[in-house]
Each structure stands twice: as C-alpha cells, then as structure tokens.
C-alpha cells in the first residue's frame with residue numbers, strides 16, 4: 001500500500017515537472033578542478049606522508065576512473081587532455097581547443113558563457129599554459145602563447161587568475177593587452193591583495209611573468225585556496241544563472257617531471273586545500289557540482305616497499321619514478337555535490353566534458 005502511494009506521488013511530481021514551465025537544469029554551478037599530473041600514486045603518497053589523514057578530495061560522494069590517451073599517443077600531454085576535458089574531443093598532443101583536423105571545437109566554458117553563465121579559470125602556472133588555455137583558446141599548438149593571450153582578451157571571460165604577464169604585456173609584438181582588458185572593463189591586478197575589495201565584475205589577475213613560483217620557491221599557501229574563494233565569489237555575483245570555473249593545481253606535474261616527491265607532496269596538499277574551499281562552497285550552495293581529477297599522471301610514480309615500512313614515512317617509504325615524462329595510467333575522478341553520481345564508473349576523459357555540458361543544459365541529453 002505504502003509503495004503504491006509513493007509511486008503515485010512520484011508520478012504526480014514528475015507530471016508537475018513536465019507540465020510546468022521549462023525545466024531548469026538541476027546543476028547551477030560547476031567547479032572543475034584539475035590537478036596537473038596528479039595520479040592515484042600522487043594522492044596516495046600525499047595522504048601517506050600525512051599519516052593517512054584523509055585528503056579533502058576523499059570527501060567525494062562518487063569516484064570514477066578516466067582514460068586519458070590522446071588521438072595520436074597513448075600517453076597524452078596537457079594540451080590534448082585539456083582539450084578532451086574542456087571540449088569532449090580527443091585530439092593530437094600539443095593541440096589547444098582544436099580537433100585532429102585543426103578545426104576549433106567549442107569548450108564547456110564557452111558554451112556556458114553563451115548560455116548566460118559566468119565563467120573563469122584559475123591556475124598556479126601561466127593562464128596561457130595548456131590546461132587553462134584549453135578552456136579559452138583555439139590554436140594548433142600550445143606553444144603559441146602570445147596568440148593564446150590574445151584569445152583570452154577576445155573571450156570576454158569573467159575572470160582569470162594565474163601567471164603569464166609576459167604574454168599580455170612584454171610581448172614580442174610590443175602590444176600591451178592589459179590596456180585592451182582595461183578598456184573592456186577588467187580590473188587588472190598584479191597581486192592578490194589588489195583584489196581584496198573586488199567582489200564582482202571582470203577580473204584579470206596576472207601574478208607572475210610566466211609560471212608562478214612553486215610552494216617550495218615561496219608561493220603563498222593562501223594563494224590557490226584564496227584565488228578559488230575569490231573566483232567563486234566574483235562568479236556568483238556576476239550571473240544569477242550560475243557559473244562554470246576551471247581551477248588548476250598546475251605544478252604537481254612539475255614535481256613528477258623533476259622526480260621530486262617533496263614538490264609533488266607540497267603541490268598536492270596546496271591543490272587539496274583549494275578542493276576544501278570548493279567542497280565547502282558546494283555544501284552551502286545546493287546545485288553546485290565539484291569534479292576533481294587530473295589531465296594525466298606524471299613521473300610514473302609508485303610507492304614500493306621500503307626497508308622499514310610502518311616507521312616514519314621519510315625513513316621507511318620509497319618512492320620510485322618510472323619516467324620523467326607522463327604515463328598512461330587511468331586517473332581518479334572525485335565528484336561532490338549535485339550531479340556527482342554521473343561521474344561514477346570508468347569513463348573516457350572526453351565523457352567528463354560531455355557530462356558537464358549535459359548537466360548545465362548546454363547540449364541535448
């Protein structure tokens with residue numbers, strides 16, 4: 001009896017949902033967080049060094065695995081994987097926002113912007129570097145960073161925060177793109193402190209000539225969590241409809257390339273602190289989805305048995321690297337908040353873009 005009543009009720013609710021008005025997407029905000037070069041060994045090692053204290057990303061409601069191979073290589077670079085995650089298209093290594101035939105393909109951020117969402121990107125490397133560039137630009141090669149910077153100006157994106165001053169200001173062609181940004185109404189900042197009172201409007205923060213310093217080189221531990229909070233505040237205020245933002249922990253990758261476990265650890269902790277800001281925001285703002293993943297693993301990292309396991313990590317744990325490049329291993333996908341269940345299971349990196357676009361009502365179901 002109860003069962004029948006419940007199913008009738010569900011039927012009635014469904015009827016109301018269909019008969020009333022146009023269906024608003026359930027997901028209002030997407031915070032897409034990419035730890036560059038962050039495979040399962042990187043997150044495992046970070047938690048292990050913290051005596052298995054759970055990382056913030058472990059609060060995830062649903063976990064998936066993604067396959068990262070590109071259109072021309074089983075081991076992807078950040079450009080092809082960034083393009084896959086942003087657009088839903090596999091492409092060749094070094095491509096930014098173009099398919100295998102070098103035709104531009106739309107990314108989630110652009111589709112969201114066209115639909116009235118506020119959009120932004122945040123990074124700890126240059127904003128013109130491969131991962132953030134894939135959410136903004138369309139060029140044949142990731143190395144065309146002057147051109148990528150021009151496309152940032154043309155994109156009319158609400159907010160970008162990261163390094164890369166030299167691609168906007170001290171360019172080979174002598175142009176100063178920050179003048180164009182100011183003319184378009186951007187607050188252009190060179191230090192996070194300059195954004196203290198800024199709570200809305202267009203924001204361009206260029207905080208280093210190219211890459212920002214690593215944590216080991218003195219980048220503030222407040223930077224990425226603070227920039228994440230700033231982005232969520234500004235984007236929330238810029239559109240009632242909602243927002244899409246990509247936030248990159250860019251330099252975990254460099255730790256892998258350098259086979260430097262300390263760097264991997266510090267950069268992963270830093271990224272995870274930004275994940276906490278995003279998850280807390282999702283707790284307070286129903287309709288927010290946070291997806292935390294990577295673009296590829298870097299370093300072929302493994303954690304192997306040491307001489308004296310179960311003693312202090314630095315004495316007992318051995319980290320071994322299989323390469324100074326990237327590896328092809330599948331990556332964890334941590335999903336939290338509204339719509340998180342869509343990210344359970346094994347998927348292609350391109351599926352992540354398509355799922356996000358569906359959830360924001362940007363493409364057909």
Ligand SMILES: [Zn+2]
Pocket residue numbers: 037078253254257298326
């Ligand atoms: Zn790399």
